[in-house]
Amino acid sequence: MIRDILGYKCRKCGSISYPNHYRCPKCHHTEWRKMDVEFDTLPLPKNGTLLTYTHLYALPPDYEQVFLTLGIVELENGNRLTGQLKIEKPKIGMKVKGKVEVVRKTDYDKYYGIVFYES
């Protein structure tokens, strides 16, 4: 099974959003007759530029690390993602490349998400 970060492309105006919205943020389009919103999904690019970041030391109880590095990245297509960073000394404006990995484990669940590395 391929895990990926899927953007949602509006069938009416073509804009891509992440995360999903029930109505397109740009044009409010939705095929409301079905429970599934009629967006096309497509894998988002994984490379981009780091906009900002933090080292978080007060972690949710299910993490075992001492700290997590978290950041917001602007992807090559203009979309943005929040994700984890595996970069020792992050710097605003640096180029990064993303991989989909397990980002959170609880007693019941494993969550996949994007992790950014120095590119």
Added chain:
Amino acid sequence: MIRDILGYKCRKCGSISYPNHYRCPKCHHTEWRKMDVEFDTLPLPKNGTLLTYTHLYALPPDYEQVFLTLGIVELENGNRLTGQLKIEKPKIGMKVKGKVEVVRKTDYDKYYGIVFYES
């Protein structure tokens, strides 16, 4: 330790209520300067008349019985209580006498309350 069902007697108008209210239901009195409401507590009488009852078969998950008999009783002083009945064939209007017993056990707690018997 003596466990009992305590009524709350208003220091202003003398009316007794159960359960406790932050302001007296009759006169709205309360000594609001303290966090403790200034009611005198007193043990309620235990004997009274059965007003209505039910045999409940869909029990909360922490009960092990098949059913519980529950009822509302008007006590000799005019106050009313909701409680459990240990009476095989309850009848509206019958005289009952109450005892304080454990009425609910969860994994963490034991709750004391009133159980009514045929008098």
Added chain:
Amino acid sequence: MREVYIVGIGITSFGRLEYPLVEIASYPSVVALQDAGLDTVDHLFVANMGGGRINHQTALSSAVLDHLSLWPAGSETIENGPASGSSAVKLGFQAIASGMCETVLVAGAERMSEVNQLDATDFVATLTHPMAEQIYGITLPALAGMFTRLYMEKYGVTRRHLAMVAVKNHGNAMDNFFAHVHTRVTLEGILDDRDAETNNPVIADPLHFFDMCPVSDGGAAVVLASKEVAKKLGKPMIRIAGVGQATDTHAVHERPDPTELTAVRLAAKRAFEMAKIEPKDVNVAELHDAFTILEIAESEEVGFFKKGEGHLALERGETQLTGKIPINPSGGLKAKGHPVGATGVAQVHEIVLQLRGQAEKRQVKDPKIGFTCNFGGFGNNVVCTVIKKEE
């Protein structure tokens, strides 16, 4: 006070829904906006009871607003137990009546199926008084059972009367696509047949299984607008003519007469006074029949029938679709289902359908005035509305 109109409605199927709470609120919202012909609104209210406890959802209304891309409209989540839906409609009414908003979206949603049936009952039981009721194992069905026994003793209501409510409302629900239960129920099947005690076991004596509503997931939404906006939209002019709310003691045993639903009586009275009409003027009503006895008792307390005579009117067929005052054409909570936060909004949804003449096979003949009664806790916080079609 500015007048407030209902210009759009939407609903999900009630039952077991496999999508998240936020979507259960979003889907009927989009339907209601489309129905109104509006792309956006000034404000959103989301009615919900169990989000925090059952679905671990906080700030639900902000999540729904974001899902619908409705920024920068404001929003709040409204909780008033099983009457959350009508409370949210009332607050939508006030937002427009005050002049602060021109348009308001009100969505109600609940997803109970995230927990099992026992946990759901236990969750709803938290509505009873924690120290004076809950510790004894008291649940809402237990309170309803004790209430029913007194009602039977005092007014001669029988199990057959209760079953007639179930038969009527399940019959109505057969014609409601969105209803939770689509099973024709007969007096024979639940009372008289050899298998009746098996099909219809006792739950809280004298109440049996078919005297109680199911546990449902579901959502409903309505769009409210000022008169100016409503006129432009060109929909039938359906106005919230009256809203009334009243409360009663939390512990049922504290009420002077335990067969009276004082909060229902007062809430209805306030709604009728505001609308300047009488109970006899109502052509169609949705009452909160979480238990069959409640439809009978509420039909008296709101003033359709004299106290103690609701079951006689039921016998005479006056509450049937073709009767003098049809009650619960949608199937009611009993058969349509009871997704707690959505219920009050869904009641208003049904009344609007009826007033518009769009209720298809369950359409009441040419109604002009509708009424809803939404019952929080065991009647400790009740909201009633009067809804009027203007020509």
Added chain:
Amino acid sequence: MREVYIVGIGITSFGRLEYPLVEIASYPSVVALQDAGLDTVDHLFVANMGGGRINHQTALSSAVLDHLSLWPAGSETIENGPASGSSAVKLGFQAIASGMCETVLVAGAERMSEVNQLDATDFVATLTHPMAEQIYGITLPALAGMFTRLYMEKYGVTRRHLAMVAVKNHGNAMDNFFAHVHTRVTLEGILDDRDAETNNPVIADPLHFFDMCPVSDGGAAVVLASKEVAKKLGKPMIRIAGVGQATDTHAVHERPDPTELTAVRLAAKRAFEMAKIEPKDVNVAELHDAFTILEIAESEEVGFFKKGEGHLALERGETQLTGKIPINPSGGLKAKGHPVGATGVAQVHEIVLQLRGQAEKRQVKDPKIGFTCNFGGFGNNVVCTVIKKEE
């Protein structure tokens, strides 16, 4: 629109409270009713965020209403995350402005100490976007940390500026009996001393411990009334002159400029327009400083200072008690504490105290117009109010 006045106020100590949530709401309610000289009200709103999840409390407002013996007044529980309190005040405003009520009691309450610190943080983290943020371990402090870093980069804000907010607000709280924290904080202690990194460890770089508000229990209440009633009560005529609300995207990364708090700007603009005043007319303000950076950023977005210059005004002492526009005389969320559902109500409480001239040692000189900003989520649902003293 009918005018609405604040005629009574009450508050608990903030911190760790050993009594149940229902009493945390009831106690300040009784104080506020006494302050107003009212025995009863037409309606009750209770603002609360964690009742369902943390305290397993449903239908909180009905329980509080019953505890206060306020039947048959109606009630609802209002949730809008950390802005629940101001949302409830706004709904109280609309209830009276619409003509539906003459008097409304608004109580805010939270009891976070029922769970441990980690669970409390995890609970608050549910305010972030579940799929796009929460699964990564994102919490509100993480969002605030990323926001701060950008702010530093773009506008030259330093850790010293942040610390100055903490020093100022902890100083103000020394004179607030009800504040959670009564510790004098100095720039030396949290920045320069050898022990600074120990006393003030990093939490979400560049934010340190003293850049964040504590987790508090607490309650606050206000009584609102129509002009007619307010005049009879003979209290200072303090009016809610403006209310504004706005929302922004749930996931912070979706905002066009992540250093802008669009919902704050719009909510403030709406409140000022409704009150027909300008930001410069404000004499005292309570801003939502859950993180020190937020006081600086909000002071710009609401219009007190130009964008990017809030930290310079802070340096010049303009936000001190004696400054041009004193901010957070109460100590703010930073030092007074942040019992989530109570916070917005407590902000209004402080403004009323200030306008009445009853703020004792932290009294701002003769203010006529006050302002509050209550910030839900990480700025995705914001409510602002303008409060005016009439002569």
